[in-house]
Amino acid sequence: MAEFDLIERIRRRAGVRDDVVLGIGDDAALLQPPSGRQLVVAMDTLNDGVHFPRGTAPADIGWKALAVNLSDLAAMAAEPAWCTLSLSLPDADAGWLDGFLDGFLTLADAHRVALVGGDTTRGPLSVCVTVHGLVAPGRALRRDAARVGDAVWVSGTLGDAAAALALLEGGAPVPAALRARLDRPVPRVALGAALAGQANACIDVSDGLLADLGHVCDASGVGIRLHRDALPASAGLRAAVDGEALARCQASGGDDYELAFTAPAARDDAIRAAAAAAGVAVTRIGDVVAGERVRAFDADGAEWQPPARGYAHFHRDA
Amino acid sequence: MAEFDLIERIRRRAGVRDDVVLGIGDDAALLQPPSGRQLVVAMDTLNDGVHFPRGTAPADIGWKALAVNLSDLAAMAAEPAWCTLSLSLPDADAGWLDGFLDGFLTLADAHRVALVGGDTTRGPLSVCVTVHGLVAPGRALRRDAARVGDAVWVSGTLGDAAAALALLEGGAPVPAALRARLDRPVPRVALGAALAGQANACIDVSDGLLADLGHVCDASGVGIRLHRDALPASAGLRAAVDGEALARCQASGGDDYELAFTAPAARDDAIRAAAAAAGVAVTRIGDVVAGERVRAFDADGAEWQPPARGYAHFHRDA
Numbered sequence: 001m002a003e004f005d006l007i008e009r010i011r012r013r014a015g016v017r018d019d020v021v022l023g024i025g026d027d028a029a030l031l032q033p034p035s036g037r038q039l040v041v042a043m044d045t046l047n048d049g050v051h052f053p054r055g056t057a058p059a060d061i062g063w064k065a066l067a068v069n070l071s072d073l074a075a076m077a078a079e080p081a082w083c084t085l086s087l088s089l090p091d092a093d094a095g096w097l098d099g100f101l102d103g104f105l106t107l108a109d110a111h112r113v114a115l116v117g118g119d120t121t122r123g124p125l126s127v128c129v130t131v132h133g134l135v136a137p138g139r140a141l142r143r144d145a146a147r148v149g150d151a152v153w154v155s156g157t158l159g160d161a162a163a164a165l166a167l168l169e170g171g172a173p174v175p176a177a178l179r180a181r182l183d184r185p186v187p188r189v190a191l192g193a194a195l196a197g198q199a200n201a202c203i204d205v206s207d208g209l210l211a212d213l214g215h216v217c218d219a220s221g222v223g224i225r226l227h228r229d230a231l232p233a234s235a236g237l238r239a240a241v242d243g244e245a246l247a248r249c250q251a252s253g254g255d256d257y258e259l260a261f262t263a264p265a266a267r268d269d270a271i272r273a274a275a276a277a278a279g280v281a282v283t284r285i286g287d288v289v290a291g292e293r294v295r296a297f298d299a300d301g302a303e304w305q306p307p308a309r310g311y312a313h314f315h316r317d318a
Numbered sequence: 319m320a321e322f323d324l325i326e327r328i329r330r331r332a333g334v335r336d337d338v339v340l341g342i343g344d345d346a347a348l349l350q351p352p353s354g355r356q357l358v359v360a361m362d363t364l365n366d367g368v369h370f371p372r373g374t375a376p377a378d379i380g381w382k383a384l385a386v387n388l389s390d391l392a393a394m395a396a397e398p399a400w401c402t403l404s405l406s407l408p409d410a411d412a413g414w415l416d417g418f419l420d421g422f423l424t425l426a427d428a429h430r431v432a433l434v435g436g437d438t439t440r441g442p443l444s445v446c447v448t449v450h451g452l453v454a455p456g457r458a459l460r461r462d463a464a465r466v467g468d469a470v471w472v473s474g475t476l477g478d479a480a481a482a483l484a485l486l487e488g489g490a491p492v493p494a495a496l497r498a499r500l501d502r503p504v505p506r507v508a509l510g511a512a513l514a515g516q517a518n519a520c521i522d523v524s525d526g527l528l529a530d531l532g533h534v535c536d537a538s539g540v541g542i543r544l545h546r547d548a549l550p551a552s553a554g555l556r557a558a559v560d561g562e563a564l565a566r567c568q569a570s571g572g573d574d575y576e577l578a579f580t581a582p583a584a585r586d587d588a589i590r591a592a593a594a595a596a597g598v599a600v601t602r603i604g605d606v607v608a609g610e611r612v613r614a615f616d617a618d619g620a621e622w623q624p625p626a627r628g629y630a631h632f633h634r635d636a
Binding site: 021022025026027028029030031032033035036038039040041042043044045046047048050051071072073075076078082084085086088116117118119121122123124126128130131132133135137140142143144202203204219 | 339340343344345346347348349350351353354356357358359360361362363364365366368369389390391393394396400402403404406434435436437439440441442444446448450451453455458460461462520521522537
């Protein structure tokens with residue numbers, strides 16, 4: 001299979017949108033942004049053995065490569081629109097590419113994201129995606145907007161992906177529900193959009209809850225006080241690990257792609273209503289306080305020092 | 319040096335523009351496109367040992383990673399605006415990063431391109447860049463707009479980069495002027511903009527002249543007749559190689575990042591004036607004819623069959 005055929009194979013399956021003037025097949029894509037909207041751009045790379053375990057199914061890699069980028073748009077309350085894909089492959093394997101596209105395009109179609117360009121290159125397996133979203137001016141949720149007195153919330157449950165990875169690396173069997181959280185994270189796009197105008201600050205949980213809330217503290221010039229016992233855990237996680245390992249997965253595990261956000265405490269009902277409308281559970285886990293970092297406390301008021309995460313994955317949004 | 323410091327090091331040096339609402343440091347960048355313009359998006363990855371020789375200076379890698387992307391914008395007649403950068407590095411080397419940024423940001427500043435986001439990851443050395451440009455509706459130069467009767471033109475000279483690579487791979491000394499064409503290609507942004515409204519089809523010469531004009535033929539449903547003796551060569555190239563090797567570098571070498579374009583033959587004077595205004599030499603090298611592929615001819619009218627290129631670099635714009 002020639003390299004040119006790879007592109008043609010991608011082009012044939014790429015979705016369409018009315019605002020794509022020219023998609024795959026020229027030197028660049030030509031897009032018509034709507035007037036009166038801001039453009040939201042995120043870019044994330046997944047490398048073999050770093051951001052997904054070696055041997056991960058191509059469809060899962062495809063899904064995850066787009067999901068982590070859509071999660072960044074979700075955290076900004078942006079509506080996804082277009083993406084580009086740069087795929088580095090050791091060789092031009094049509095079967096691998098078809099599987100990859102199965103996962104990638106299933107998620108793209110679900111969010112009406114058109115794949116409009118990119119490139120294919122020879123190299124170690126690596127997937128780089130840039131996503132473009134749209135948001136009304138002033139509606140984007142930023143890291144620097146947390147205010148003292150805000151409640152701190154998180155969507156879904158925490159720690160499943162980290163537990164799956166830890167079990168996998170330890171050679172233990174991985175329950176399917178946990179593995180699915182690692183391989184097929186669900187970007188909280190509808191929740192992000194529902195939180196616009198309600199939440200103050202927002203971030204997606206990719207590096208681990210404490211690390212990501214730390215970014216919010218840094219950007220907003222505030223502290224956060226977390227209730228350790230309030231951190232949500234799935235039944236699958238509780239069945240697989242317990243004690244300190246459970247708490248560590250919840251607090252320091254990465255790859256959850258939930259949204260962590262702050263909102264004025266007076267809006268608790270509105271936040272719950274927005275989350276319900278988006279079909280996602282949310283849990284109030286703490287408060288924004290004067291200070292400069294995240295501190296976690298047990299139910300008895302004792303400060304909890306979570307152990308350092310085990311997996312240094314050298315990844316940050318720039 | 320921690321990974322987070324890499325991002326901070328990039329952020330401190332990134333340029334600014336009034337239309338960047340939020341740059342590096344959040345989940346995504348927030349940009350304000352001007353009304354009434356189309357968005358032009360290109361994405362290209364450079365992998366170590368594939369798109370640049372191993373051991374290439376970091377500043378040259380930085381320059382080239384942005385240059386090849388700006389070249390795609392140039393070929394669409396777009397005005398560059400913003401870029402994102404995904405950098406995969408084997409380790410967090412501050413000195414390497416500083417050198418890389420020297421090259422990358424020198425070129426970015428020259429074109430008023432703001433670096434607004436991306437990520438850094440651990441992995442084999444790889445640089446992925448997405449560039450965003452702007453163009454008025456209907457002004458973009460596309461591959462599918464060549465018409466029978468058009469003249470075919472190319473900017474600058476052809477083959478220097480391919481000759482430099484061939485010499486390098488053969489262990490021969492590489493003249494500095496040729497090496498500079500390989501390491502520091504100059505995107506023809508001003509020329510692309512000057513050709514809008516004058517040229518019909520345009521493409522940048524990244525895969526080699528014949529291959530890239532072949533894309534124009536495919537997209538436009540035309541043939542191209544090239545005059546082999548008209549292909550422009552630099553004095554440095556003529557001094558370094560000759561005969562068939564010279565012609566092969568010109569016709570099939572990649573990495574030149576010149577613009578190849580077609581325009582109605584009646585506009586020859588306007589094309590020369592546009593090129594002069596952009597400060598770039600252009601050469602008329604052939605004609606668009608009925609047909610479906612590129613054919614090259616000697617001065618005596620005999621068809622020339624260029625040998626296959628020596629370096630299969632597995633790279634295509636998608």
